[in-house]
Amino acid sequence: MITFTLNGRLVETDAAPTTRLLDFIRDEYELIGTKEGCGEGECGACSVFVNNLLQNSCLIPIGAIDGSDIVTIEGIMETEQFKILDESYSVAGGVQCGYCIPGMVMASAALLSKNSHPSEAEIREGISGNLCRCTGYNMIVDAINLAAKKGDGLW
């Protein structure tokens, strides 16, 4: 039995410990906000928080997260921080095809919670594990910058 919390709910499962966290949350809990872009930890589309750290859920077997606290994009959707990010991504035009975006939003939240007023270089580094093929990143960088300003004091 593997036990962990997922978006605040207790999960107890007999699933194979080698099951990828990505598959578990998508298949068993239908949390579709976590996307698979590469399955090899290169693109960041499947980013989740494991004990408040940004991680690629495609690289994590659920056997390795016993006792951990897992948060997906669905787990932050009601927060003030998310609302600020949502608005900032809209205003700055950070969203195009959208496939990288939930992961990108998770990376943005992770960055801002560590560094509430990042420089442009720090933003670029903070999202460097998340690939986007549509935007050329600049409007995402702008979105995070805007979120840092709008959400001053929140992070």
Next chain:
Amino acid sequence: MNLKDISTSVPRKDHKGKVSGQLAYISDEKVENMVYGVLYRSPISYGKIISIQLPNLPIGYEAVGAEHIPGPNYVKIIKEDQPIFANEWVNYIGEPILMLVGEDLDTLYSLLDGVKIEFEEHQAIYTLDEAIQQKSVSGVTMASYEFGESLATISAIEQGAHQIIKEVYDTGYQEHVYLEPQGMLAIYKDDEIVVQGSMQCLYYIKNALVNALACGDDEVRVVQSPTGGGFGGKEEFPSMMACHVAVAAKAVKKSVMLVFDRSEDMVVTTKRHPAKLKYRTALDKDGNILSMRVALFLDSGANEGLSSVVLQRALLNSAGVYKIPHFHAKGYVLKTNTVPNGAFRGFGAPQSFAGIESHISHLSKLANSDPLDYKRKYLVKQGDPTITKGKFRDSILMEEMIEDLLKKSEYKKKKGEFQTFNQQNHRYKKGFGTSLFLHGCGFTGSGERDHIKAKVKLVKTKDDQVMLKISNSDMGQGILTTLSKIVAKELDLPYEEVLYPYPDTKEVPDSGPTVASRTTMIVGRLLQRAAKKLKAQWQTGVEQEVMEDYAHREMIPWNEKTFTGDAYPAYSWGVNIVEVEVDTLTGNVKLEKVYANYEVGKVIDNRVMKGQIDGGLAQGLAYGYLEKMTSKQGRIQQKSITDYGPPTSMDVVSIQSKVFDNPYADGPYGAKGAGELTLIGGAPAVQAAIENALQTSFQQIPITPEVIIESLLMKEGEEG
């Protein structure tokens, strides 16, 4: 909607669903009675299938192959040369031979290992160079075109020339790397098959399905799912996957889902055609161009697909934005036993512009001229003929755009500073590069009139909401927003009252594929006309429907055989300036500044346009120096994103861009095409900047660190 200026940005229609991740892409869908499919693919490049031996399949698992195809065994596009399931010959590594379907993916993958196929191997053609050598062998040349000034005239000019400069230029593969891998689902119903997935061209797929299933028009339906990036990669390729899942669904009477993982996607899907471009230019003693001959070779891979059309666009752009006296060009699509190449943002133009910009810039050195000054001398002007005896009808703002960018980038001042910097620094070298380019908007020639014949429909509900019923896909480029906005403005309705549901062929007429920078200009214009019509007959609280058909404005008629006439109704234009710093120890190139000016008629939404500029330019720049894909003995060598190397946030810099207004009479609010244009100037500008930094010349892209180091070593050797 009361926008003073149509360009003022509005919120994206699909923002909420995307930012929260709750909008379902195809891999997020699950339907009842659904099984997965996995493909057994050819392990060899060229050969005959002798026998197929399947493993024992557990209950609920089945194999689907050519024998299950109700109709003819090819994916309908242009030529009938791409089998749905290869059953006699295989022509490339990765060609689908059969599909195993069943409930559990892990079980399917292990069953795949048990499939044994015996082949009789034949000698394959692996490279473009081999194909060029064998181009007169039957079947190797798939398409060719030749046009321009007679060779006799050019020979006479060459005889009187001061010198003849010959250059050979190579461009590599480019892989789309849309973040969402390809995926397609066939939903099985007793009386119809619904094919749903990630796609750009609903009716390409529908036509391919009607052909493959040999069924009636109402027995198959195609629905677009939210599409996680296309860039051309989801133009023709999804037709093949749609045939796979639909044939399988018919055979096993279940719904069948086929989703690629990243490595499968990278290895077997279409890519930008590798190309070889040969230039032969006669110069006078001052370095002025007297004549130019271009020969262009595209590596089609194993099937023709859209390659002949890609070649047309490559050829139409072979003189760049220049008026070259006595120009002649020819081009070939050549078959190799490698993964078929296909549509990619720019569609042949990026190869041509990389080549011609490189060549012209090299010629400028012989004329002891600044590259930009030299280019400006040959820049086409309004009223000039095109290389196909068409005409540049509309005003051209290139001079204004160049001047603006020179000022913004402090080109002259910086050039001096860079010279000093480079003299003082041994390891790091800085350089400036420019590119001038255009993009013909819409289909080539009479394609819109003869092949596409677009129709659009607007449906008004009783609640006075208006729905766009068109077959075009939003794949991230933002047409849900821009096209809705055009209709809202025309009808003077709140933007929220105009809806654009994901298209379903049961509901929407064929308004053509989402390709060729045609959607805003052609479909947008039709929608605007439809909206005007609806407005004229508007009855509050009543359901209404209007249709609008494409109307062709005749210019100089295009003739594909002689390659003459107006190839495009309109052109969009661009200028890029790039500053780089090259590390001569590692060969790494760092972008420092990127400046970009464009003219696309009229911008429909500033924010959407900026997204196209930044994203397109990032892709175009990377094509020039970062992204490298190769094939060895018919096998793609880069199977992961990291192996291939598309830009991360650390590779890109902020782009200073401006879009010039120049409304086009036949576009909605004056809009022309924009999506592809933004990619085209990236690679040539970055090449020119690296050359400027290192005071050397390259004859290829991508210019990777390895290429740079090799060139520096050669230069050192030469300088002794």
